[in-house]
Amino acid sequence: MSIFHITDTPDWGQLKINLTSRIHAHPIENARISISYTGVPDETLEELTTDSSGQTDTINLPAPPIEYSLDETNELQPYSEYTISVKAAGYESIQIAGAEILSTVTAIQNISMRPLIPDTNQNSIYVIPAHTLYGNYPAKIPEEEIKPLTESGEIVLSRVVIPEYIVVHDGSPRDSTAKNYYVRYKDYIKNVASSEIYATWPTNTIRANVLAIMSFTLNRVYTEWYRNQGYDFTITSSTAFDHKWIPERNIYDSISIIVDELFADYLARPNVRQPILTQYCDGRQVQCPNWMTIL
Template sequence: MRNYVYPAQTQTQSLGKLLVRVNSEANLRPIEDATIQITRTGDPTSIIEEIRTNSIGQTETIELPAPPLDYSLEPDSSMPYSEYTLQISAPGFEDMTVSGSQILPTVTAVQESQLLPITADPTSSELFVISPHTLYYEYPPKIAEPEIKDVSNFDIVLDQVVVPEYVVVHDGPPTDNSAKNHYVLYRDYIKNVASSEIYATWPEATIQANVLAIMSFTLNRVYTEWYRNKGYSFTITSSTAFDHKWIAERNIFENISLVVDSIFNNFLSRPNVRQPILTQYCDGVRVQCPNWMT
């Protein structure tokens, strides 16, 4: 395991932005007048900001300290983002705590949260701990696969590539029967993965290239029904050894979201091959991957 250097958040040299949206999980309606208390992760007693949602369930955009921009633009052992804990509450709903929301300098992080209506226990609450970014933490490396899958023995339902409305994400390795399956809008899945695997501070063309690779990989899993043809009941996993890193309740970044919305129905392919390419990539520093994207 690497020895990571955590820059002191009180001595940061840049500012990032945060916008919070709060909806009801029961009917997806915006929750007005929800309260969000923001603390530094690791110091939950010192509230540094308290904001509220408006009539459309959205807060104002606020600025928060973040590490220097250079940390996210070149390989470095210093953590390039700050981590904050959001304590979200609203009358008639269970409290929610999101620990580890990531703030990068110069860009806007968007935290979308859905609160559960209070039922039997009025003191219950939900806690979500956001895993570290894949470019900062050492997750299991991708197991190499052919970019064009042999589906001669598969039952392929689709006669052409179709962008799905939803994907079913298995939050763990394929064989982990205890892992939860999440039904996630396709675009939201891509935005989550991109925010987990690349930095939103990168140039727009670089973000577009990585998003295109993520979408092609995902659509290969969708088109080939890779896991369903192996007897599983999901589309893709959150394990970096098999697929991409997806993190429940993590924040996304506004500029990554705009890129995904602009190219969401695109993918990479080969001449005379119907399925999208299984576009695998690695960071080229901690993990070397000859003939892959780096």
């Protein structure tokens, strides 16, 4: 696949950054933030400072033409990649490489910073992998959309519950070295949607995909699918088993608004209590007859 170069005639996307303390979720004021191209990390493009709410101004950044993300036959990278470096007094420095900026939409980078341990100089670095519609990821392993709930000893919730938090295992289920993350349900859905669809798509297309992601996730919650197999998490970040979730990745305003609108909804069959395990594929890199496609 070809890579977008900034010398091409660009469109513009937007970026807004929100900083909070990991301990008390208080906003972090007067943090110093530098923005650079991920391919040229030492050349600063923008320097920002957070206000009393822990937020920066919304800035414009070059991005590939919007058509790149709307044309399903396009093989050019539809987003530009930036590195965000953050320093704040009393907190560990943090660097996020690969923040994705799409044309015409606002990328929202939420960052939770760890208080600095005295006499240390710590720096956390996160590298955001390629978007699932652009990179190469394992195809979903087919499962039944309605799980049988008749096995002896099975743990199943008595009703569908919208959780406040879920536990995300950042790897395949059997990878015991992968880290577990406690993530707010809505934040998880926003992260997955931003990782698996493009925020430039029409509103109703985004809405349909978000609904599918939520229904799949709530099926895992309702059936306690992984806990019933002896694991201590709700869902994984492996595309072979679940959806792609990426620590510290940016989300988008167009997706965030729709998740806030639909967060308590899911898909179900008549006379079936559990949410449908709504599996889908991109319809281009992976073909999946009789499944939903996101393109």
